[in-house]
Every structure is written in structure tokens, then in C-alpha cells.
Amino acid sequence: MQTGTDIDRVFAALADPTRRDIVRRSIAGQEGVAELADHYPMSFAAVQKHVAVLERAGLVTKQRIGRRKVVRTHADGLAAARRVLDHYEELWRGRIDRMADLITEDTEGTDKTRETQA
Template sequence: MVVDDGGAGSLDRIFHALADPTRRDMVRRCVDDGLSVSRLAAAYPMSFAAVQKHVAVLERAGLVSKRRRGREQLVRTEPDALARARQALDDLEALWRGRVERMSGLLAPEPRAEEHHPKEGPKP
């Protein structure tokens, strides 16, 4: 059976990319005008090629973009992709909060009859 993901494929790529702590750190570092790939690579105890692969995963997910400045490639975080991920999480939270509230309402004990019609005290 094929399920229409409604564009969720891009969300899958975003969450896959963000699942790695190194890539999350890269997204945090590449704000504002961005960083060159070589400067970014200096921050991690891995090869330049490994950093390039991480950047490629982030770029395919739309979380970063690259642009040339002379001989350097600058990597910059794309906040719109983060906003899509945030919206997806907010939607899931609202869905589950609604379900939990409905379940709580169903499981709540029913009030006893005397709580609805309190007995009147003796009349003077």
C-alpha cells in the first residue's frame, strides 16, 4: 500500500538530518552569514570529507544552503526548514493533547447524583 505523505518526505529528510548531534551543532554554528566549510571542519575531530558529507545531508534536507565567496563555500542555516519542522511538531503535539484530553474526559468518574442536587438543609 502506498501512503500519500503529503510532502512529508522533506520532513523525513529534515528529521533524519537533525537526528545526528554533529549536524545539529553545524546548523547552530552556521547562522547569520554562515561559515566556510573549511572553518566548519576545523571545529570537529573528523576529516574534511566527513564534514562535507554532513553538510551534504543538511543541504539535501534544506536545513543549510551553500554559496560561493571566492574560493570558499559558505554554509548558512535556512530557518524556513527549521520552521517547517517546528510546525510539524506543533501539529503533532496539538493532535496528541486533544486525544489525551478526550481520553481524560471519558475516564473521569461521573459525578454522583447528590453533587448535582445538593440536599437542602432543614427549614427554620
């Protein structure tokens, strides 16, 4: 569970509508894999694979309850994705501020403005 919440996997997992729906349904944390599968026009195995993708991305967890394995969404995974977007928004606001600065100051000559990394 080291790489549990890898950002690449999180976004990739969220890129599929079926998987987003599984995430949504699993917030309630009541359904097993087979029950989830009933909601989609595909095989049980396909849904099982989707759940596996979500699990690898750290977006859901499975817990054995009786003979089923109940799927629950893991809020931390979603938080990881949110943080990335928050970061962009922060940078975006910074850009706006800088534009405002340019308007008020109007000092020319800022050419090699580069490198910021992340």
C-alpha cells in the same frame, strides 16, 4: 528543490550531533566548509558530506563568497520539522480533552473509534 524540505531527510539530518552543531554554527552564516571542518575531529571530506546531507534536507544553503562557500542555515527547513511536532502536540491536547470529556460524560460504547490519517 521540489522535495527540498522532505520531512524524512530533515529528521534524519538532525539525528547526528555533528550536523546539529553545523546547523547551529551556520545560523551565524559566516563560515565556509573548511572553517566548519576545523571544529570537528574528522576529515574535511566527512564534514563536507554532513553539509551535503543538511543541504539535501533543506536545512542549510551554500553561497559562494570569494573563494569560499559560506554555509547558512535555512530557517524553513527547521520550521518544517517544528510543524510536525506541533501537529503531534495538537493531537495530544485533543486526547487530553477527550479524556476530560470521558470523565465528565462517562458515556460508554465508543468502541470502533478509528482512522484519522495524515
